[in-house]
Amino acid sequence: MKIRVPSNVADAFDHFDKIWHTMTQDSINLMLMSFPSVRTEDPNALVLKEYANKYPTRYIRALADGYVRELDLHEEVSKLINEWIDTPYVEDKKQDIKMFADKITNHIKENL
Structure with missing residues (x-):
């Protein structure tokens, strides 16, 4: 490994x-x-x-x-937040927050 x-x-x-x-x-x-x-x-x-x-x-x-x-978790999450802030809502605010939480969770699962 x-x-x-x-x-x-x-x-x-x-x-x-x-x-x-x-x-x-x-x-x-x-x-x-x-x-x-x-x-x-x-x-x-x-x-x-x-x-x-x-x-x-x-x-x-x-x-x-x-x-x-090694994954720099702080840097990775910062990138995801910046990307999310710079992108207009796809659905309503509540749904977009859920989609963003899913994106962060999946990213961490894939990279840890």
Whole structure:
């Protein structure tokens, strides 16, 4: 099962996958496993180093099983609210509020 990681960690993993695209996955994983113990100034490496040192098991599991970006629930709900505010009522106000609640509930169920 893939491990949920914060967006900045997913971005850092993606960065190294992209720049090391010619390497085998085993070689990439070996390089990523060294980050917690090496000195670096690279901002992406620093993100992974900090995450690996704080959550070593999750870091190793993300390497072994893969990862998905964590859902930022606050950001997702904010987007849905803005979309709802900017859209005229489809039905009456009461029905539209129910439809909006259904939309938020479904979105959360699909992404959690």
